Amino acid sequence: MQATTTRPKIIVTADGAGVVSHAGSRLLADVADRTTVTGELSHALAELCRPGTRHDPGRVLVDLAVAVADGATTISEIDVLRDQADLFGVVASDSTCWRLLDRLDDTALARVAAARARAREVVWDQHAERHGRAFPPARVAGRDLDVLVLDLDASIVICHSEKEQAAPTFKRTFGYHPLMAFCDNTSEFLSGVLRRGNAGANTAADHIAVLDQALAQVPDQHRHGRPILVRADTAGCTKGFLAHVRDQRDRLVNCEFSVGWAITDRERAAISAVPRKVWADAVDADGGHRDGAGLAELTGLLPAAALEGYPTGTRVIVRRERPHPGAQLDLMETRDGWRYTCFATDTAAGQLAFLDARHRAHARVEDRIRTAKDTGLNHFPSRTFAINSAWLTVVMLAVDLLSWTQHLLLNGHLAKAEPKTLRYRLLHVAARITRGQRRTFARIQQSWPWATDLATAFARLHALPVPAG
Structure with missing residues (x-):
């Protein structure tokens, strides 16, 4: 044919x-x-x-x-x-x-970073001229947040040849382990530090350095005039880093944090002590009801030693939901059929459902990192x-x-x-x-x-x- x-x-x-x-x-x-x-x-x-x-x-x-x-x-x-x-x-x-x-x-x-910050101030003014506001709002649970949101996260960049300071990573690969900060409102890549492949995920000094560089990129009138939320995963839940976030208030920068919190035996004991009727309903990304997911505050159920050294007002909130197929569960989760995650925040007010949805929106940083890897980050x-x-x-x-x-x-x-x-x-x-x-x-x-x-x-x-x- x-x-x-x-x-x-x-x-x-x-x-x-x-x-x-x-x-x-x-x-x-x-x-x-x-x-x-x-x-x-x-x-x-x-x-x-x-x-x-x-x-x-x-x-x-x-x-x-x-x-x-x-x-x-x-x-x-x-x-x-x-x-x-x-x-x-x-x-x-x-x-x-x-x-x-x-x-x-x-x-x-450092001079290049300062030049980028000066240009960013112009960009935000231009955005305000066109849209009536300096930056778009971060959206959580179907509502807009009138705050700046800075997301910190690290990612592995694989190297396929010998490069200076490239090293084996915790994922059993070989390469670098940069730590980065993005603005969730604008998708801008504010700051980053290139690190060895075996650099620790929860290194407070690196988080402090990246946060300081990111804050320096925010124009002064917005850094000192608006609330700023700093989000990170459990790697950011170190006493030194959270204390540094809180110390920004002494510099007239109204910073709050929302970071992942690791679950250990003391958290499992606190979760077991939560009365069944205390669990509150969770919401999804659009603000609708999330079937099967519940929230509870563990702050008062944890031993005092668990929060010692953390900023005053730190709250620990737990989320439970039915595990998806293939999820890796510990013995407690296997026994009672729930998958648990915790996060810590120093936000004093707000419903648990909103605070949880706000923290879970940190997952958008994975999109920012993927975009960066598609724009040169994946190949040094x-x-x-x-x-x-x-x-x-x-x-x-x-x-x-x-x-x-x-x-x-x-x-x-x-x-x-x-x-x-x-x-x-x-x-x-x-x-x-x-x-x-x-x-x-x-x-x-x-x-x-x-x-x-x-x-x-x-x-x-x-x-x-x-x-x-």
Whole structure:
């Protein structure tokens, strides 16, 4: 039987002119310029600018972040931008990018972080200009929270070759174990620390460092003017870290915490002492009734020694629900048929169902980490630890560029889409370059389903207000 096809016959040649690909990625580069992050980075890294060079270090860092947001996983893939001068202008070579990352020591990275914080203040002002509020609300149990939510979590990044400070991990893999902080309201990648693969999950010093860096990224008027909720899993439930969260109040930062709490024999004994009628109903992510799930407060049932050293007002709340098939249960859970989890918070008021739903929303940080791994975090390019630490900063900048583009310029599904979807629909689209009226036009194929969305995003970009001077 002869095969049939409806594909038109084509003849492929390599003599096209005036055509560019990845035209949508120019939007990210322009976002960096319009939000002042390019200028701030140029100023912060001015000391690294060598005499006679034509490449500004801040611009090089932005171009590298644009390439990573576009899907690059290695430094050499900066050529995707470099080979299209009509679209991106003069872009540094991969060797220039290597040299810049090699020169980004701790002092330079601190200046980059400060530059990102100054640009973030502009972004939040621009968001307020367009949407009437500086940042979107975090949503919990079907309702909006008028607080900033910072989520901390660590994740394993597997290395397939020998890299400096890569080590065996607790998951029996080999690589790094970075600790990161994201803003749940905006999906921004606020801070991160690259660590050895065998770094402890519950290291208080690392959590304190990452939290301090994350708080420094929040504009002053919001850091001192709004409540901030710090969420973490059980790795964040250390006395030193929670005391540091509480100490922020002495700095006029109204911080509260909600962290996982490990279940030991003393918690099991307290759970056994909870009267059956005390268990309250839990709610699901939309605020509806969660069948079979119950909540109870263990604070008064735990021995005093269990809470010794924790901030005053720390509460421990337990959740029980029927285990899903395949769940790993301990002896107590196997015996009574419930699966238990606990968390600790210093929020004094609120129904248990709301506090539980608020804490369980910490699971969204897994989505943020997955997005970051799809934007360069899953592949560290160098054998040198210092260069890989600088690469982590590039990843943070790339994730922020995607987030800012979505919140400032896109609507509907595109405003919440995964990076892979954005690349397919917007960033990797081709266009034809034409010139006329002393202007350059990038003409997207009019039949492309998202051509209007991309053109509208560019129009919105040029309408964004920028600070004077």
